[in-house]
Amino acid sequence: MDNRWVVPYNPKLLMMFNCHMNVEFCSSITSVKYVFKYIYKGHDKQVINIDPVGQPVVINEIKRYQDARYVSPPEVHLPNQQLVRFSEDDTLTSVVEKERDNRSMLTAFFLKNKEDMRARECKYRDFPKKFTWDPKSHRWNHRKLGLMRGRLVSANPAEGERYYLRLLLLHISGPTCFEDLYTVNNIKYPTFRKAALERGLIESDDGLSQCLTEASLFQFPNALRRLFATILSFCEPRDVRKLWHEHYNGLSEDYRRQYGSVERVQNMDLIEIMVFLQSMGDRIDDFDLPKINQNVDLEFGVFREVQEECSIVLEHEHLQARDSLNPEQNFAYDEIMRHVHNDIPEVFFIDGPGGTGKTFLYKALLANVRSCGHTALATASSGVAANNMPGGRTAHSRFKIPINLENNSVYKISRQSGTAQLLQTAKVIIWDEASMAKRHALEAVDRTMKDITGVMLPFGGKIMVLGGDFRQVFSVVRRGT
Known part of the structure; x- marks a missing residue:
């Protein structure tokens, strides 16, 4: 028995590229779609700037960023959930007074439909063809020159009501308020999802x-x-x-x-x-x-x-996994569970070479914590490792990790989102193959968890169990070739 029984590999590729390389067999269109979704995230964009001849070019990165943010598709937000911007030293009273009469693009769209009968002929996505947005007055005005094609900001089905609100805005002309979107055949439904279903805009189950x-x-x-x-x-x-x-x-x-x-x-x-x-x-x-x-x-x-x-059922799974633990794993198991029962925040790292039974330890921890009625999240840096744990998901999926990471990256998880609520209720978070993750990813998760929970302890005061094998990771050689 050698490592061919543990890690699949290809000798020809190893010799060709002269590096450590695992090989996995992709046998379904889903795996191909998973790879290509990162390549086809959206249409290509190009920014062109014309400067006078003979003058030095000065690049204002802040202005460029703000301009890029401003030239954006019309926003879609749920009732009373529009974005509010304020400075750190603003008082709550001044923020409320300032935002009282402010309108978002969507609420101004409703107002325009109330005032102008001609505006009711347009859907929200077609509004930029005939109207322009004035950021100072927060109003839509009739377009006098040029032609603009509009598009709505994207929404994922996992976002729930916001996704169905966007779907309704794509197909309904001239709504004057959110209630118009809730209403179908003079019947007001409690959710946008129900209204979209009654209009036949979504598939049945x-x-x-x-x-x-x-x-x-x-x-x-x-x-x-x-x-x-x-x-x-x-x-x-x-x-x-x-x-x-x-x-x-x-x-x-x-x-x-x-x-x-x-x-x-x-x-x-x-x-x-x-x-x-x-x-x-x-x-x-x-x-x-x-x-x-x-x-x-x-x-x-x-x-x-x-x-x-x-x-x-969970206890049975727990006992099965617990019986497979060796003395060292039992010690780690007892130490982690002691922190769980006493509600003591701590960060653990399970170090062990491949094949020493780290997955058995994770399964025992997950089953025991869940059988006690607590929430335990299982994540891993790779999809294969995530599939080995009950309810496991990749860290990129669970924590919304972006592709490009920087020193100060923070993941875009709203405190009101379902993901944030799940992370707040989690008692234990297990991250397998953490040794394979970038340092920036772990640091960003730490900052994000602190922001979501409001606790300034490591990882927001959660019991964090990291695992992996640094023997499988090449050492970092700075400025190496």
Whole structure:
């Protein structure tokens, strides 16, 4: 046995490039798409500046940056969530007074539609063709010269309501307020997602519904609830509430036989789905599902009871992984869990050569922390290592790490976003193959976590478990060839 059994490699490539190189087999179009999405992030851009002949060229980088930021697509924001700019020494009262009459591009678009009937013929993305934005008065004015083609700032489906708001703005002409976007056929819907669905702008969840229907024929309700949680976490269903209502009978079949209270059956169903979502690194509050009733003492007792029952699965996984640990790993495991139980913030580094069982240690930690009802996040610097951990994701995906990193990089995670809330609730964060990550990435995660949690301890006071093997990393030779 040699390292051919551990790390796949290609002798011809090693000799050709004279460097350390792992080889992975890409067998699906998804892997190709993953590689090329970084290349085709957007259209090419070019900045041209004409200077007078004979005069020295002075480059003002600050002005260039501000100009580039100003010439941007019309913004899309949720109600009362527009961007507010203020100086560090401004008082809260002055900020509120200054922003009271300010309008964003979107709210000014609504106002223009109210005042001008001709403006209602345009969709938001086509507005720059006939109107120009005045940054001083914060108003849209009629275009007198030239022609401009508009585009809307992009939004990802994972952003939730902002994504569906953008979708509605792309297809609806002349809205005068957010309520117009919420309303379809004189019926006001509670979310932009529901309104977009009623307008037929998003695909239905027929495939996911059919999957649950087929599974209900042979799966027990517990397995069906786990499948439902998996669909929520990984398949991004469009109408979660409809999916819930359509398959509620199958999801709650066992509880309906045990209990007569309709509210109690629904509560226990939701609690078990919540536990499954926690094990996958998600929160039930991020999905359009009925709220869990924790106000009544009886129901709160049921909450604890079901949570303990659902933890049996995680506890079984924990015991299996714990039995595989050697004495050194057991020592590390006990030390980390002591900090978890006593809520002591600390940063650990698990150092071990490949094949010594670091993954077993991670699995034991994840299963134990999650079985206690806490949130534990599993990340890794590579996709292969992330797949080896339950609910694992790459560090680039979890922490929104940009491609180009600098000394003062901070990741663009809003404090109100679901990612920020998940990081705030996390008890333990595991980062495998941290030795492969750039120094800037770790430092930026440290700064970002401090900003999100408001705690100035390393990594925002979280229990951080870094792992890797520096024996697999080449030493850094400054100015080396």
